[in-house]
Amino acid sequence: MLSSRSLLVILLLLIGNLSIAQEEGKKIFKIFIDPGHGGKDTGKLAKQDGMKDEKHLNLIIATKLGNYITEKIDNTKVIYSRTTDKTISLDEIVDLANESNADFFISIHCNSNPNTSIYGTRTHIHGHKFGVSRNLALTIEKEFKTRAGRNSLGIMDAQDRGTNLQVLQYTKMPGVLVECGFISNLAEEKFLNSDLGQDYIASAIYRACKTVINDSGIKSENRDTIYKVQILSSTAPVNFKEKRFRKLDIRVEEFYYKDKTYAYQYLAGREYEYALAEKLMNKLRKEGFKDAFIVKLKDGEYKVNRTSR
Ligand SMILES: [Zn+2]
CATH class of the missing domain: 3.40.630.40 (Zn-dependent exopeptidases)
Structure with a gap:
């Protein structure tokens, strides 16, 4: 049988090991x-x-x-x-x-x-x-x-x-x-x-x-501010199998905002510079999405509901 004193020693040893393990595995x-x-x-x-x-x-x-x-x-x-x-x-x-x-x-x-x-x-x-x-x-x-x-x-x-x-x-x-x-x-x-x-x-x-x-060390890059091109919004979800989506060489993302009339919004691209987003917008306008416009977003502050592919 273990005395209460040896139990205490074992306990302290365990805690000691635990903190070492945590330190080693910090990142x-x-x-x-x-x-x-x-x-x-x-x-x-x-x-x-x-x-x-x-x-x-x-x-x-x-x-x-x-x-x-x-x-x-x-x-x-x-x-x-x-x-x-x-x-x-x-x-x-x-x-x-x-x-x-x-x-x-x-x-x-x-x-x-x-x-x-x-x-x-x-x-x-x-x-x-x-x-x-x-x-x-x-x-x-x-x-x-x-x-x-x-x-x-x-x-x-x-x-x-x-x-x-x-x-x-x-x-x-x-x-x-x-x-x-x-x-x-x-x-x-x-x-x-x-x-x-x-x-x-x-x-x-x-x-x-x-x-x-x-x-x-471990450094990330600031990719927080991103530009996407909104190609359309709708009161109901669209069918991604439609030709107008299939012919695009870019994936379209569906965002859903339950409080908005046009609750379903469709965005494409991911650019870190406005000028490049503009280029993409013009391309998408030519490809049939005439009302396409640029939106600026903070990465991580939006959730993609569904994607076209
Ligand atoms: Zn290759």
Whole structure:
């Protein structure tokens, strides 16, 4: 039987352990890894015999990256958009990432070009004004160049590209999309298909993550103020199967306000700059939504009721 004194000692020991555990686990750094494409969406097709299509290479590199991160950086958790060869839409990837509340979003891709002499790595971000994303992208490219011996083609944002990348535009956390090399280039395709090459790429990205986490800690970016384009409002819910919605290359969100006459409002897009929202508004007006206008919202202060896809 235990004396009351030894019970007290055990109790104190338990409390002591509890507080240590709490301190150790004070913040888990979550990294969302998206191996691009999958399933029916093969991505870029392999060029040489015996080589893998992009979707397979992306999954292999992403898995290696995730393993490096969980094994070598303390207090991290990796979440994947997919761990098997399954089809997943861009909307689904965005939803999964946002629901996971990850601190970083990393999408893994391989590039291709009709000009087979082009080779090298490139890291994409949504906007240069997002400092954490930019820092991570620059660090990844630096690692590629200095430690993995790759031909770094640098970083690019939506303005540099002249186009948005949905997974970077709609995700709420700092994020990068890494093009690990060109499978259209014979030598680079071989490199990306080799176990060693995949390790080089994955460990370069892992080291960049580690550097950014250690140097600047966990920082989010100010993506609170967003612009969306309202395309219509209605007293009753609309049918998203109608042609006017299906033909849009953008997802429409339904907001519901029970106290308003036009209780159902339909918004599209997610921009962080007014000028870009204006561009989207003009495009949507041309596509049949003549009364489209811009609304400014605080992220997190609205709830999407339903989406068109
Ligand atoms: Zn791709």
